[in-house]
Amino acid sequence: xxxxxxxxxxxxxxxxxxxxxxxxxxxxRRAGKEIRIKYVLDRREFAEDPVSSILVHDxxxxxxxxxxxxxxxxxxxxxxxxxxxKEALLRGKSVVTSNKELxxxxxxxxxxxxxxxxxxxxxxxxxxxGIPIIRPLNQSLTAxxxxxxxxxxxxxxxxxxxxxxxxxxxxxxxxxxxxxxxYAERNPEADVEGxxxxxxxxILSSLAFGMHVDxxxxxxxxxxxxxxxxxxxxxxxxxxxxxxxTSKKKDHEVWARVSPVLLHMDHPLSNVHGVFNAIxxxxxxxxxxxxxxxxxxxxxxxSAVVADIIDAVKHLQRNIMAFxxxxxxxxxxxxxxxAQYFIRIAxxxxxxxxxxxxxxxxxVDFIQLKExxxxxxxxxxxxxxxxxxxxxxxLSKSTGIKExxxxxxxx
Amino acid sequence: xxxxxxxxxxxxxxxxxxxxxxxxxxxxRRAGKEIRIKYVLDRREFAEDPVSSILVHDxxxxxxxxxxxxxxxxxxxxxxxxxxxKEALLRGKSVVTSNKELxxxxxxxxxxxxxxxxxxxxxxxxxxxGIPIIRPLNQSLTAxxxxxxxxxxxxxxxxxxxxxxxxxxxxxxxxxxxxxxxYAERNPEADVEGxxxxxxxxILSSLAFGMHVDxxxxxxxxxxxxxxxxxxxxxxxxxxxxxxxTSKKKDHEVWARVSPVLLHMDHPLSNVHGVFNAIxxxxxxxxxxxxxxxxxxxxxxxSAVVADIIDAVKHLQRNIMAFxxxxxxxxxxxxxxxAQYFIRIAxxxxxxxxxxxxxxxxxVDFIQLKExxxxxxxxxxxxxxxxxxxxxxxLSKSTGIKExxxxxxxx
Numbered sequence: 001x002x003x004x005x006x007x008x009x010x011x012x013x014x015x016x017x018x019x020x021x022x023x024x025x026x027x028x029r030r031a032g033k034e035i036r037i038k039y040v041l042d043r044r045e046f047a048e049d050p051v052s053s054i055l056v057h058d059x060x061x062x063x064x065x066x067x068x069x070x071x072x073x074x075x076x077x078x079x080x081x082x083x084x085x086k087e088a089l090l091r092g093k094s095v096v097t098s099n100k101e102l103x104x105x106x107x108x109x110x111x112x113x114x115x116x117x118x119x120x121x122x123x124x125x126x127x128x129x130g131i132p133i134i135r136p137l138n139q140s141l142t143a144x145x146x147x148x149x150x151x152x153x154x155x156x157x158x159x160x161x162x163x164x165x166x167x168x169x170x171x172x173x174x175x176x177x178x179x180x181x182x183y184a185e186r187n188p189e190a191d192v193e194g195x196x197x198x199x200x201x202x203i204l205s206s207l208a209f210g211m212h213v214d215x216x217x218x219x220x221x222x223x224x225x226x227x228x229x230x231x232x233x234x235x236x237x238x239x240x241x242x243x244x245x246t247s248k249k250k251d252h253e254v255w256a257r258v259s260p261v262l263l264h265m266d267h268p269l270s271n272v273h274g275v276f277n278a279i280x281x282x283x284x285x286x287x288x289x290x291x292x293x294x295x296x297x298x299x300x301x302x303s304a305v306v307a308d309i310i311d312a313v314k315h316l317q318r319n320i321m322a323f324x325x326x327x328x329x330x331x332x333x334x335x336x337x338x339a340q341y342f343i344r345i346a347x348x349x350x351x352x353x354x355x356x357x358x359x360x361x362x363x364v365d366f367i368q369l370k371e372x373x374x375x376x377x378x379x380x381x382x383x384x385x386x387x388x389x390x391x392x393x394x395l396s397k398s399t400g401i402k403e404x405x406x407x408x409x410x411x
Numbered sequence: 412x413x414x415x416x417x418x419x420x421x422x423x424x425x426x427x428x429x430x431x432x433x434x435x436x437x438x439x440r441r442a443g444k445e446i447r448i449k450y451v452l453d454r455r456e457f458a459e460d461p462v463s464s465i466l467v468h469d470x471x472x473x474x475x476x477x478x479x480x481x482x483x484x485x486x487x488x489x490x491x492x493x494x495x496x497k498e499a500l501l502r503g504k505s506v507v508t509s510n511k512e513l514x515x516x517x518x519x520x521x522x523x524x525x526x527x528x529x530x531x532x533x534x535x536x537x538x539x540x541g542i543p544i545i546r547p548l549n550q551s552l553t554a555x556x557x558x559x560x561x562x563x564x565x566x567x568x569x570x571x572x573x574x575x576x577x578x579x580x581x582x583x584x585x586x587x588x589x590x591x592x593x594y595a596e597r598n599p600e601a602d603v604e605g606x607x608x609x610x611x612x613x614i615l616s617s618l619a620f621g622m623h624v625d626x627x628x629x630x631x632x633x634x635x636x637x638x639x640x641x642x643x644x645x646x647x648x649x650x651x652x653x654x655x656x657t658s659k660k661k662d663h664e665v666w667a668r669v670s671p672v673l674l675h676m677d678h679p680l681s682n683v684h685g686v687f688n689a690i691x692x693x694x695x696x697x698x699x700x701x702x703x704x705x706x707x708x709x710x711x712x713x714s715a716v717v718a719d720i721i722d723a724v725k726h727l728q729r730n731i732m733a734f735x736x737x738x739x740x741x742x743x744x745x746x747x748x749x750a751q752y753f754i755r756i757a758x759x760x761x762x763x764x765x766x767x768x769x770x771x772x773x774x775v776d777f778i779q780l781k782e783x784x785x786x787x788x789x790x791x792x793x794x795x796x797x798x799x800x801x802x803x804x805x806l807s808k809s810t811g812i813k814e815x816x817x818x819x820x821x822x
Binding site for chain 1: 711
């Protein structure tokens with residue numbers, strides 16, 4: 001029998017208990033040992049809940065108990081999670097976490113400790129909820145040099161964008177609906193500004209490229225500026241607007257960003273709707289593969305946590321995670337990386353505007369909507385971001401152009 | 412350094428050599444040891460090819476060489492692959508294979524030998540080419556009870572169906588084009604009659620349910636009866652016709668089948684086009700997950716083989732594959748399983764035909780195409796297959812009905 005402790009009895013924590021209970025028999029069979037929860041740590045009381053018999057409010061008894069072999073951290077946030085996890089690892093306990101902030105910020109150090117102690121620090125649930133992606137990157141795509149990871153990594157924003165498209169509603173209305181349904185938090189900034197996706201792509205990039213990609217280096221733009229008019233253009237161009245997190249490698253240079261992107265309907269990610277997430281990986285021999293599933297939610301996330309617990313129990317004295325170096329990867333400034341934009345300009349004279357655009361950007365296809373008769377839209381060719389931005393600025397200052405109303409990346 | 416032998420220098424075999432060469436540095440790093448090919452077995456000569464220096468025509472030197480720790484079987488077909496693989500395992504060499512016929516027919520026995528010897532029999536490439544699916548089923552979805560696996564598991568038929576849809580061409584024309592492009596074999600039966608997909612879903616079902624699912628028990632129907640008119644109905648109903656292999660579990664009963672299916676455009680598999688494959692898995696806690704990628708091809712398949720080689724090298728004396736029992740799983744006869752059909756009937760009198768249909772099947776929506784004015788189509792409600800088939804037969808014999816032109820499953 002293996003005893004474990006669960007830190008945090010919130011949505012994911014209670015899900016972990018539920019999954020371990022529901023599928024107890026098959027989980028124990030696959031782990032090769034009975035897995036039993038000895039402690040649940042939470043600051044709160046749960047008087048009416050059976051958990052109260054194993055509930056503790058202090059980390060010390062858990063850290064001091066040699067019977068606890070695996071610590072499951074599902075509290076979220078950097079502190080006190082980091083202190084608890086680090087101390088558990090230093091005392092030889094494997095750690096499983098669903099905490100993307102923790103992994104994005106302290107992953108290399110915690111992996112390093114686990115490696116030195118020949119135990120495990122596992123975090124499948126920290127990216128893509130239930131979608132198996134960390135383990136496939138770590139163990140399945142090992143024959144490949146990965147040169148791109150692109151994902152829809154945030155269910156809240158994907159739900160909002162899907163609703164905006166399908167029901168023709170503005171961002172604010174849909175956000176409010178998502179909040180009422182519990183899909184978005186009261187303070188939605190981490191989701192709608194792209195911070196959540198940013199941490200996740202940092203973790204995936206670090207794993208794929210073997211060096212620490214600092215999430216603070218990743219250019220991040222959210223979806224708050226996406227309007228109904230943008231959605232109408234997207235429909236007209238047979239494209240979908242998605243919040244895309246991407247990381248690409250070319251000739252030893254890596255760049256990464258999070259931003260809304262107009263994806264062509266042929267792109268597999270364009271068909272990922274609602275709260276679903278998907279991660280698209282390109283390798284130099286495997287070609288394109290994609291992993292799809294629920295990126296969040298109590299049980300999908302708990303499923304990933306429990307799969308990690310099983311792996312930790314099966315490999316109590318054997319480090320199985322790919323290492324990623326504590327060395328920081330210097331990302332290419334995205335201003336020097338290739339980009340392509342969809343641009344909307346309001347004009348005073350359409351003919352003048354078109355000439356100005358084609359003088360700057362070369363020949364393009366113009367789109368004009370019934371919904372916005374004082375503007376036109378077009379997609380640039382691919383070029384270095386800096387050059388495009390300069391041209392967009394020049395355009396915005398030209399006589400005959402009223403304003404550049406929006407610019408959205410295209411892939 | 413670990414020495415390996417590759418049995419078969421065809422498409423996949425030469426791909427394995429290419430991948431090991433191309434990504435040598437990262438592969439050796441991930442394996443933790445240098446991987447070197449000591450022998451390549453093939454009946455043929457390759458005089459101009461550097462492989463000739465390590466080419467052998469006989470299995471004995473490989474089996475007798477204690478330096479060979481891993482044998483890679485990429486010959487295809489049941490014999491002599493089975494004899495070679497079994498003997499290699501018995502002599503304590505781990506085996507990696509891409510051979511679905513071998514795994515579907517002898518998987519349980521070979522897994523059993525590997526288990527007893529504490530070595531590995533790995534077969535990621537046998538299903539879905541480069542798509543990581545065996546390892547995720549084995550190691551990632553371990554917290555779940557899986558109750559459905561549904562996949563597009565054959566790239567040739569998916570290419571044909573995609574082309575038929577997009578270009579409005581008949582099956583025979585597209586088949587010929589696929590043969591000319593090398594996507595279909597001269598004898599296309601294994602693909603177009605569904606036999607290939609059948610072996611793959613047998614392997615996936617065995618892994619998911621832990622008992623041996625015999626591919627010969629799986630009801631299998633190919634795509635040769637799919638016509639341009641069927642495609643026109645599908646388009647009108649906002650559906651895609653795909654060759655779908657599925658295996659479902661409900662209340663301890665498992666049923667499986669391979670057949671063309673009309674998938675609604677909301678179904679993630681409906682967006683899998685051309686030579687791409689995808690596998691959709693439902694678990695009781697993770698919900699729905701999908702794995703997508705190239706299901707065949709030299710390099711994607713070789714990528715999966717090499718990932719298995721790395722795993723075999725990392726775990727030379729440690730069995731890591733989930734066991735599936737040699738005990739045979741008794742499948743529920745699909746005639747007793749739930750089904751839903753799209754049915755096309757040619758009539759002499761449309762009013763009479765509609766009344767007959769609704770008397771038998773209850774209220775349905777009828778579809779009438781400009782392309783086929785002497786017939787109507789409709790989708791039944793879900794019912795037990797036997798009952799539906801009886802009603803379809805009754806319908807076909809009714810006065811006022813000329814014939815039942817086709818029936819295609821719906822999911």
